[in-house]
Amino acid sequence: MTTDLVHALPKSPGVWAEAWKRLKNDRVGMVSLVVTLFFIVLVLLAQLGVVAKGWQKEVGTPFAPPHFVGKIEDGSQSAVIDSIAGASVDISDVDPLAPRYQEWAERAAKFKATITQKSDTLPFGGDQLGRDVLSKVIKGAQVSITVGLAAALMATLIGTILGAIGGYFGGRIGDFLEWVYNVFTAIPYILLVFALAAVLKSGPLAATLGSGVWTVVIILSLVGWTGIYRLVRAEYMKHRSREYVRAAEAIGASHTSRMFTHILPNISHVVLVQLSLHVVGFIKAEVILSFLGLGVPIDMVSWGTMLSEAQTELVLGKWWQLVAATSFMAAFVTAFALLTDALRDALDPKLR
Amino acid sequence: MISYILRRIWQMVPTLLGVILLIFFLFKFFGGDPVEIMAGLKASPERIASLRAQLGLDKPVLEQLWVFVQQIFTFNWGKSWTTNESIATIFSTRLPATLTIMIPILLLEVVLAIGAGLAVAYVRGSLTDRAIMILTTVALSISFLVYIIVGQYLFGFVLGWFPVQGWTNSVWKNLITYAPLPVFLAVLVSLAPQTRLYRSFFLDEIGHDYVRTARAKGVTENTIMLKHVLRNAMIPILTNVATNLPGVFIGSFLIEVFFSIPGLGREILVAVNRSDYPVIQAATVYLAALTMVINLITDVLYKFVDPRVTLK
Numbered sequence: 175m176t177t178d179l180v181h182a183l184p185k186s187p188g189v190w191a192e193a194w195k196r197l198k199n200d201r202v203g204m205v206s207l208v209v210t211l212f213f214i215v216l217v218l219l220a221q222l223g224v225v226a227k228g229w230q231k232e233v234g235t236p237f238a239p240p241h242f243v244g245k246i247e248d249g250s251q252s253a254v255i256d257s258i259a260g261a262s263v264d265i266s267d268v269d270p271l272a273p274r275y276q277e278w279a280e281r282a283a284k285f286k287a288t289i290t291q292k293s294d295t296l297p298f299g300g301d302q303l304g305r306d307v308l309s310k311v312i313k314g315a316q317v318s319i320t321v322g323l324a325a326a327l328m329a330t331l332i333g334t335i336l337g338a339i340g341g342y343f344g345g346r347i348g349d350f351l352e353w354v355y356n357v358f359t360a361i362p363y364i365l366l367v368f369a370l371a372a373v374l375k376s377g378p379l380a381a382t383l384g385s386g387v388w389t390v391v392i393i394l395s396l397v398g399w400t401g402i403y404r405l406v407r408a409e410y411m412k413h414r415s416r417e418y419v420r421a422a423e424a425i426g427a428s429h430t431s432r433m434f435t436h437i438l439p440n441i442s443h444v445v446l447v448q449l450s451l452h453v454v455g456f457i458k459a460e461v462i463l464s465f466l467g468l469g470v471p472i473d474m475v476s477w478g479t480m481l482s483e484a485q486t487e488l489v490l491g492k493w494w495q496l497v498a499a500t501s502f503m504a505a506f507v508t509a510f511a512l513l514t515d516a517l518r519d520a521l522d523p524k525l526r
Numbered sequence: 527m528i529s530y531i532l533r534r535i536w537q538m539v540p541t542l543l544g545v546i547l548l549i550f551f552l553f554k555f556f557g558g559d560p561v562e563i564m565a566g567l568k569a570s571p572e573r574i575a576s577l578r579a580q581l582g583l584d585k586p587v588l589e590q591l592w593v594f595v596q597q598i599f600t601f602n603w604g605k606s607w608t609t610n611e612s613i614a615t616i617f618s619t620r621l622p623a624t625l626t627i628m629i630p631i632l633l634l635e636v637v638l639a640i641g642a643g644l645a646v647a648y649v650r651g652s653l654t655d656r657a658i659m660i661l662t663t664v665a666l667s668i669s670f671l672v673y674i675i676v677g678q679y680l681f682g683f684v685l686g687w688f689p690v691q692g693w694t695n696s697v698w699k700n701l702i703t704y705a706p707l708p709v710f711l712a713v714l715v716s717l718a719p720q721t722r723l724y725r726s727f728f729l730d731e732i733g734h735d736y737v738r739t740a741r742a743k744g745v746t747e748n749t750i751m752l753k754h755v756l757r758n759a760m761i762p763i764l765t766n767v768a769t770n771l772p773g774v775f776i777g778s779f780l781i782e783v784f785f786s787i788p789g790l791g792r793e794i795l796v797a798v799n800r801s802d803y804p805v806i807q808a809a810t811v812y813l814a815a816l817t818m819v820i821n822l823i824t825d826v827l828y829k830f831v832d833p834r835v836t837l838k
Contacts, residue, residue, distance in 0.1 A: 357544030360814045362772050364779065368798050369552065369810050376558035376801040461669050462780065466795060481671045488679045500672045507667040 189443070189521075196520040203516025209509035213319060220316035229309035229475065235292045237492045238300035240307075299494030301483060310475050311498045317476040319506065321387050321394075321469075322457035328395035329456075330449045333402025338433050340403070341410025351403070358400050366397050367459075371468045390469050394456045402448045409441040443521035450514040454507055461503065477503045530837040531826065538818050545814045549807050550594050554587065563801045564607050594807075603808050608800045613808050616793060623693065624789035626700050627708055627781060628774040634713045635720060636767055642717065643724025644751055647732060650725075662718040670715055674784050677711040691785040708781045720766075727762040731755045760831040768824035772817045776809065 187195070197203050219225045266272040298308040340351035358366070370393045373379075413419060414437070422436045438445075457477075463469035464478025477499045484496035561569070561577045569577075578584050582593055597603050603613035649655050682690035688707035694700055731737070732755060740750050779791030786792075790809070797805035828835045 353540060353544055356541045357548055360541050360545055360817055361548075361810055362776065362813050362817060364773075365776065365794070365806075365810045365813055368794055369549065369806050372798045372801060372803065372806050373552055373556045373558075375798070376563060379556055458669060462671065465671055466780075466783070468798065477669075478671075481669065481675065485675050488675060489683060496672070496675065500668060503669060504664070504667045508664060511663070511667065 193443075193517075193520040197516055200516045200520065202512055203520065206509040206512035206516065209505065210513050213315060213506050213509070216312060217316045217319050220312050221320075226309040226312035226316070229305060229313040231306075232304040233292065233306050234296045234300035234304040235294055236300065236302050236304045237487075237490070238292075238294055238296045238304055239492075240295065240297065240299040240494050298498045299492070301495055302487065302492075307495050307498045310480060310495075311477075311502050314475045314477045314480050314499065315502055315506065317387060317470055317474055318457055318460055318478070318503070321390050321460045321476070322453045324387075325391045325394035325398065325456040325460075326449050326452040328391060329398040329452055330402055330445060332395060333399040333448070334406050334438075334445055336399070337403040337406025338410055338438070341407035342414050342429070342433050342437070344411070348407075351407075355400055355403055358397075363397060367393055367463070368468075370396060371463070375468070387470050387474070390460055390463055393463070394459055398452055398456065402445070402452070405444055405448060406441065409444055410437060413437045413440060447514060447518045447521065450510065450517060454511050454514070457503070457507060527826075527829075527837065531822065534822050534825070538822075541818065542815060545811060546595060546598065547591075549810055550591055553803050553807060554590070557803060558801060560607065560803065563803075598808075598811055603804050606797075606802050606805055608802045613804055616805060617790070617808070620788060620790040620793045621775070622697070623700070623787050624775065624782070624791060626697060627705055627712075627787060627789065628778070630701075630705065630709045631712045631716075631778070632767075632770065632774055634709065635716050635770075636763075638713065639717060639720035639724050640756070640763065642721040643728055644756065646721060647725045647728035648747075648751060650729060650732070659722070662722050665718040670780060673715045674711055674780065677714070678707070678784060681707055681710075691787075693787055704785070704787075708785045708787065712778055712781050723766060724759075724763065727759045727766075728755055730762075731758045734758075758832075761828055761835075764824055764827055764831060768820050771820050772813055775816065776813060 197207070216225070292304060296306050296308070298306070298311065301307060301310065336351055336354075340348045361369075371389075374389045374393065410433075419432055419436055422432050427436065460469055460476065461478035461481065464476045465482045467482075469478055470476045480495055480499040484493075484499065487493075487495055560581055560583065561574050565573055565577055582590055585593075601614060605612050606616060646655055646658050678690060681687050689704060692704050694704070736758075737750060737754060740754055745754075776791045776794065779789075779795050781787070782789040782792040783795065794806060794809050796802075825837065829837055
């Protein structure tokens, strides 16, 4: 009888369906979502090696200008010296290596040497080695965005778990976590980054981590979890004595189950907004760390390493690498920040 | 008041202890071997043994921790591992350069951002307001690096208004010749986020009843904004300035790197690259302590800014 009644009721849409409906009506939010998705697809394609695979190939002349600028005549001259036809004196009688020339020539012929025609202009120009700036900036997007996302995910994970434990249990554990939080926030952000960078660069962990992007991810997430912890903790303190949690307790749900299957979905919008806020912050931080040489290794490219190259190039009047890296980064960061705003509005209708 | 301050200082003890423990064990367990860093990989066994004894690494960990605590409270950190310069000298010689740059930055930033924030908040909702808000959003999405790279190139190299970089021993010459460009660029960059922040502080106040009452009894707009609103918004402003204050001492390390200013921020960065642990440890511990003290002073200042605040 009652089940029939329940089924007869109009099904109310879930939180996420409602949020999606609100987001769809937000024009700015939708545009930024499309731009963000475009970048994500670009990152995935670069990861799979579909695009920007040959970013390290020197396809153009050094500092090849972009197509629309056209070839720049800089007055430098290069002349090809004709190979001198025929030795003037036949020294094969005295040359001890003479009998082997034939053999070497045959062996050399077995290897194929491809001579790439270096182009004078490239779509977005070339860097000092003649690498395509467009490929570089896409590869850089892959590295920078991956680092930003991975670090934000890790920071959110740390912050959420600690916040959940601290807020849900309170008491001794809560006090201890508060103390840890106070310690981490007492140290100025940048000094903590530097201290961790120093340790990870030369310590025993350096060997296992290498100088890869993981170092940056670890540094950023260890420094950035505090804000998320604080918010999640406050939410858990609010929720832990609500009726639905008490009800779950009454039917015998364990602590873990109450924390993560009952409360967590109810505060997931807070976590999601924090996650996306941190992505933007971490991308900016990665760019600065890579610029300072504490970020991605030398054989990789990120927007930060491109900007550090651009600093010296600008004085030579080669502005395209700077413009490419800046515009890609600005486009992504703006879109992502606007998407975060839209997401926050969509997930929290009370906010308006 | 006194009892409040004493209680707050007492509360700082566990946090400071935590910072000391964190820094000590972070470098102890996750950092590289100091002897390897100082002597290199090909050191003779005697040299290794003598360095171990000299650094106290042959003692038990707890005793090393005690030595570390003593170093903190006696300000005696010994010498830098790489340059053999005493740590105290490093701090006292690098700090003036940082302060020469950072104090003008902080003062200009606060004054300009409060002015801009008040002005934008006053015309809230207008085209100017929205245009400035969009402009600051876009301005914020471009990396800090780009502004410095382009600014240094444009004003220093192309236009030649300022020297590209440089530093002397004379404070006055530094302030007049070499500081203006870095200060100008840093203020320019921070103006966008700071204006947004101050705008939101003032908007909170403008909505209150007392503003309407003041208008109703005919108080001029200037008096309302500069006296009523500004005074009531002092608490968030003070909090924000206090948050930025510890940064004055490490400086904007990016600015110092770009303009080759021999300041503390650049020194710490160099120390990171050289694995010069004592410099980093000392800077971290003292800056953390300083941050706590500044927070306490700010909380006490609230009382003076707004007598309604009770310290408990």
